[in-house]
Amino acid sequence: MKLVIPLRNILNVSLLDGAEVLAGHGGLDRGIVSVNVMEVPDIVEWVRPGELLLTTAYTFSDDPAALERLIPQLKEKDVCGLGIKTHRYISEVPKSAIELANILDFPIIRIPQDVPYGELIKEIFNHIIGEQTRLLSRINDFNHTVREIMLRHGGMQEIVEQIYQATGAPVMIRDDIFRDHYCFCPDQEKEAQIENDIQKLMAMPSDKGDYTTPNNRYQHVTMVESGLSRYTIPIYFDNTYYGNIFIWDTEGSLRPQDLFVIESTSTLIALDILNRTTLVERENVHQTTFLEQLLSEDPKEQQKAIDSADYYRFNPELPSQIVALVMNREERLQMTANNSKMI
Known part of the structure; x- marks a missing residue:
């Protein structure tokens, strides 16, 4: 079990007060373990599961459609989301990319333009460690x-x-x-x-x-x-x-x-x-031994059973008693820990 923090919790850090989730709301409960910056086109080869990628969108400035091609690849690599700054290299995230991210439940978060990535990364890591x-x-x-x-x-x-x-x-x-x-x-x-x-x-x-x-x-x-x-x-x-x-x-x-x-x-x-199963198994062993001694033709063995009869709710003074035996071995049956019922 990993102590993973949901991505939505990161939205509570002070530097993301003005952030906006543009797409992929259904994926905000995915776990975040680290943060990375993406400003090269071949970033997919270097990402790790649970990373939140931050970008100024410089990589997509000449080819906005590249973002749409990248989203399924990041999803496949189990990246938890993409934080993007707009209005510098691209004015808006393409509508087709937003629609695809919604289909894939892949979060895209618009980062405020005046937030320094260095400070944001530090604050996010501190938040993850604290959580x-x-x-x-x-x-x-x-x-x-x-x-x-x-x-x-x-x-x-x-x-x-x-x-x-x-x-x-x-x-x-x-x-x-x-x-x-x-x-x-x-x-x-x-x-x-x-x-x-x-x-x-x-x-x-x-x-x-x-x-x-x-x-x-x-x-x-x-x-x-x-x-x-x-x-x-x-x-x-x-x-x-x-x-x-x-x-x-x-x-x-x-x-x-x-x-x-x-x-x-x-x-x-x-x-x-x-532990309760072990106790039941031990009780079964003792009960089996008791029955074997009781049904033995050896008077000494029978006496051992009579001496311990009280432990097994057996009254040797009664003229007759009934012992129920389950013979179906295909079904695993045993007594509950308090001997109240057979299971």
Whole structure:
């Protein structure tokens, strides 16, 4: 996970007070990691993903159509946007270039003419570093909170409530190992907006998607029936998939930074599920041993089972008891951590 700052945040720096987004508004949430200046035609060979390119448009002064040819190339290189000064070498950004940038969601930002690029680059870098520092602090604080919950065995429901406190958005954790769901949304109006979607998610079979490679570990956005955005954050650890965190943006206020904070806890949540799985597996081993001793023809082995009967809720004083055995090996079944049900 990279601590990436959305391009739209850069518009808040003081030197960009008079800046104007000419095109590509849909791409303003793309991450910015650095800034570069473009005044040569072969800049495409040197750009890096996440760069914001600044230009005086000198390169396009004799051939304004070159900008239209350049935009798809920059998009393909994952450049986050283009900051351009007009009225010096070109009077306006060509309409065809703006239309293309809108189609590609590639941001074009008009930079005020009197802004020195050197000062702007310095201010942008300072802003990026400051935002990353604040985001890292949020991540550390939230991870500490989740670890404290785990250490005192507070449970997954308490983690869900903390995610709601951090985002103000309805949230659900789906544990595909124990086939459990944990939801939290104290706001009845918000809950009504997502109720149908929650029911569908709870009825869905476990996700068998491939989350074994880093390229597949992403935040996926789905537009649900109510028109809201639902963010899905996979829960994984050591190339093993455990479930999902679902967050509904009921107020349209969730920022990429909020999702970074929640995504950072997915490994901790996976470890919590893994720990409970380990406990269940150990219990299964002990239960198997108990049954083998109880059904043994050796009186000494049977006595061992009787001596430990209380641990397995087995009463040797009763005339008869029933033990249910699941024989279908094609289906992976086990008891939940509290022995309340078989999964």
